[in-house]
Amino acid sequence: MQRSDTVMKQVMADFERESHLKLQHHSVHIRAGDGALTVEGEVPDIACKKRLVRLTRLHGDGAPVIDQLRVAANPPVGDGELRTHVCERLMQAVDFRNCVICARVKGQLDMLRGTMDQAGDEGSGVIEVTVEGGVVTLTGQVISLSHRRLAGMLAWWVGGCRDVVNLLESMPAEWDGDEEISEALHLVLEADPRVRAEQIGIDVRNSRITLSGRVATKAESRQAEQDAWCLDCTGGVVNHIEVRG
Known part of the structure; x- marks a missing residue:
């Protein structure tokens, strides 16, 4: 297993290439212990959290990853x-x-x-x-x-x-796979009033979700991406949704 500081540098370099968000105002750390890597701290949204965990697994040389990242709550709720x-x-x-x-x-x-x-x-x-x-x-x-x-x-x-x-x-137990992930995301997008599901295309291959289509606003595109990340897909999410105008 690589040193935690080496993994951290690799993770953050990849994160900055992939994400439109920067984490300079958020505290994120990766530490090694008992044969595992723990990624901890506070991030602005679910996409950042899931992307950081995925990248830690990618650069962790097969070490188990413990996710202790938390999404910021503004304002806090009891x-x-x-x-x-x-x-x-x-x-x-x-x-x-x-x-x-x-x-x-x-x-x-x-x-x-x-x-x-x-x-x-x-x-x-x-x-x-x-x-x-x-x-x-x-x-x-x-x-x-x-x-x-x-x-x-x-x-x-x-x-x-x-x-x-x-x-x-x-129950009963089901086999999970790309088709199941796609079906679940269709269900989720249809239930989310902040997006128009019929305008968003979904392609899932090897647990990696690719979103396509055209929507009215950047907020709608980002919400669809957030929804996809919430499905815990190990392959990650690629957002190719275009914004009209």
């Missing part, structure tokens, strides 16, 4: 408020209308919709939401990998969310 908003968003989503939703509050399980018996009897799934330090953790079971990815995305869309740990399982 854990209780964030947990409430994530649960509300899940309950409002059409794709989870039959899903049992619950929250873990101070070690106790608060059933917000449905019962555990319903989750088992009806096979509708169950999502448990825990929040600590602005990090949202999702556990339970959902009916497909696309639903798993959509649940994580809905958590990311809540203001104040600094990270999402998606431990949801799909």
Whole structure:
């Protein structure tokens, strides 16, 4: 494994070539220990976070990478408020209308919709939401990998969310691959009111997402890219979306 300072220089050089954002006002560090590389600090958005983790893996000579990067929350949101908003968003989503939703509050399980018996009897799934330090953790079971990815995305869309740990399982188990990633991203873009999904093309090859098409604003292009990065694709995201005018 290379020295952490060497990896850091390589990662930041590649990051500056790939990204329109600069990180001079954000503190990011890579440290080595116990045979792993830990990338930590605060970044402005999910795309920066995922790109830095991917580049650390690329330059880490196969060493495990521990992701402790957090997305800046401006303004900060308390854990209780964030947990409430994530649960509300899940309950409002059409794709989870039959899903049992619950929250873990101070070690106790608060059933917000449905019962555990319903989750088992009806096979509708169950999502448990825990929040600590602005990090949202999702556990339970959902009916497909696309639903798993959509649940994580809905958590990311809540203001104040600094990270999402998606431990949801799909039941029955499904094989993951490029077609599944593409299907999930179509579902996500259609659910995002900030983008016009019909104007965005999606191509996934070897877990690498390439976005194309034409949109009205840079903000819409960047939002589509943010959505794609939230899917945790190991191959990364390439944004070829053109902005009209």
